[in-house]
Amino acid sequence: MSDADELLRIEGIRKTFPGVVALDGVDFSLRRGEVHVLLGENGAGKSTLIKMLSGAYTPDAGRILVGGEETRIQSAQDSERLRIATIYQEFNLVPDLTVAENIFLGRQPRRFGVIDRKRMEADAEVLLKRVGVHVSPRARVRELGIARLQMVEIAKALSLDARVLIMDEPTAVLTSEEVEKLFAIVRTLREDGVGIVFITHHLEEIAALGDRVTVMRDGKSVGQVPASTPEDELVRLMVGRSIEQQYPRERADRGTALLTVEGLTRDGVFHDVGFEVHAGEVVGIAGLVGAGRTEVVRAVFGADPYDKGSVKVSGAPIAKYDVNAAMTAGIGLVPEDRKGQGLVLDASVEENLGLVTLRSATRAGLVDLKGQREAAERIAGQLGVRMAGLGQHVRTLSGGNQQKVVIGKWLLADTKVLILDEPTRGIDVGAKVEIYQLINELTAAGAAVLMISSDLPEVLGMSDRVLVMAQGRIAGELSADEATQDAVMALAVSNPSTDKEASRGH
Numbered sequence: 001m002s003d004a005d006e007l008l009r010i011e012g013i014r015k016t017f018p019g020v021v022a023l024d025g026v027d028f029s030l031r032r033g034e035v036h037v038l039l040g041e042n043g044a045g046k047s048t049l050i051k052m053l054s055g056a057y058t059p060d061a062g063r064i065l066v067g068g069e070e071t072r073i074q075s076a077q078d079s080e081r082l083r084i085a086t087i088y089q090e091f092n093l094v095p096d097l098t099v100a101e102n103i104f105l106g107r108q109p110r111r112f113g114v115i116d117r118k119r120m121e122a123d124a125e126v127l128l129k130r131v132g133v134h135v136s137p138r139a140r141v142r143e144l145g146i147a148r149l150q151m152v153e154i155a156k157a158l159s160l161d162a163r164v165l166i167m168d169e170p171t172a173v174l175t176s177e178e179v180e181k182l183f184a185i186v187r188t189l190r191e192d193g194v195g196i197v198f199i200t201h202h203l204e205e206i207a208a209l210g211d212r213v214t215v216m217r218d219g220k221s222v223g224q225v226p227a228s229t230p231e232d233e234l235v236r237l238m239v240g241r242s243i244e245q246q247y248p249r250e251r252a253d254r255g256t257a258l259l260t261v262e263g264l265t266r267d268g269v270f271h272d273v274g275f276e277v278h279a280g281e282v283v284g285i286a287g288l289v290g291a292g293r294t295e296v297v298r299a300v301f302g303a304d305p306y307d308k309g310s311v312k313v314s315g316a317p318i319a320k321y322d323v324n325a326a327m328t329a330g331i332g333l334v335p336e337d338r339k340g341q342g343l344v345l346d347a348s349v350e351e352n353l354g355l356v357t358l359r360s361a362t363r364a365g366l367v368d369l370k371g372q373r374e375a376a377e378r379i380a381g382q383l384g385v386r387m388a389g390l391g392q393h394v395r396t397l398s399g400g401n402q403q404k405v406v407i408g409k410w411l412l413a414d415t416k417v418l419i420l421d422e423p424t425r426g427i428d429v430g431a432k433v434e435i436y437q438l439i440n441e442l443t444a445a446g447a448a449v450l451m452i453s454s455d456l457p458e459v460l461g462m463s464d465r466v467l468v469m470a471q472g473r474i475a476g477e478l479s480a481d482e483a484t485q486d487a488v489m490a491l492a493v494s495n496p497s498t499d500k501e502a503s504r505g506h
Ligand SMILES: Nc1ncnc2c1ncn2[C@@H]1O[C@H](COP(=O)(O)OP(=O)(O)OP(=O)(O)O)[C@@H](O)[C@H]1O
Pocket: 017, 018, 020, 021, 022, 040, 041, 042, 043, 044, 045, 046, 047, 048, 049, 089, 386, 387, 388, 396, 397, 398, 399, 400, 401, 426
């Protein structure tokens, strides 16, 4: 059978790693001008599959056909030659080079043997304009936020004049505004005939952008359906069961204030931030990106300094800018940037899970290794961490499973006040529910949970109270009953400093 519109076909692909069958007979095809979504649980094999197309891995068995011809893709150069461009889950840019240098890395235009900077920067400018991002070709990549990094990656793909564009969870780190922008670019590329492979855990994006969906489970392709398939049907295909309740919050009895923050101020960043989180409570912090949410919780955790104000746990003040003091007092933080701050990538799952508990697991100066292993075993099981064993290096876990390890580490640490910054980013729908259930268990046991999330349904679904931040201030507080999407958004776009001035005048 020959299909002129078929760009790519994968048949019976298999790939094993020591102790893991990552791919076990995957079929997939991609047409010109379509967005083909790859859907599957954390560890199902999505990233591994696309790495077969980018030349990062070669299959153990199976065939890859490009334009109807069987092809071997053994290196990034092979992939590039076939005009396949990949935007990885983990970015691939070089932080110390400029934007233009990154876009043309290894292919810089030359003049008389010397890199033609002028031309390179002018060409980069054109590409950046095409993706609609305002960034100088001369800016260093290290200075860019994550959304702009993404856009630079896309500009780079455009420069390769890709026929096939692969995007591995491109929206995981974007705000809704940025997602819209990305979608507009993807739609234009589709109209130009590019075939796009799109990986996402956000089901609502599938109908909005996709044409076809291939569902993967345990390294196998288990079905191909149109993108218009109802969400609950997609979930059933993906996790093999349906999910009754997406936000299973069980309210616990509210106890005494465990975390008290008063007048917290860091000049130019956040101002006069005050709130309490009680035992048994989940308090959500909503707000637009840049509202200062991460900055506030990092200060509370002692990871960043502040200029004024205080942080108390059970009424006792905590020294500022002192992570050890915060941890000793029982505060834990699951950071937003798991790779940078949450994990030791070349250590095992067990070691990573034990990072915070090591001290409490020490008996008479000896580490209770057996106790630590049992605890690690239990939490990894509860969170459904997909791994070859506790000895597997965290670097080789799938993205979502790495996130589960960061959360598990703090769940094990006997934390009184757990701060979660974007806890379910990159987590599949089934595993999300597991994490929510663990939050329920924590609060039922008397802990306090403070949760930042840009996923509004999640904040609304899991919080007992919602604080909304805008421009570095708390713009308002809503009870679970009052907290609707509209009420939160109204506060999130308000201007709390001038509003306050105004009300003071009356
Ligand atoms: N280099 C490697 N060594 C060992 N195991 C690996 C390696 N790369 C991937 N794996 C394993 O292969 C399986 C599939 O991982 P993959 O990253 O493809 O999942 P995924 O579907 O992309 O998940 P996620 O949604 O969490 O990103 C996982 O069990 C993972 O631990």
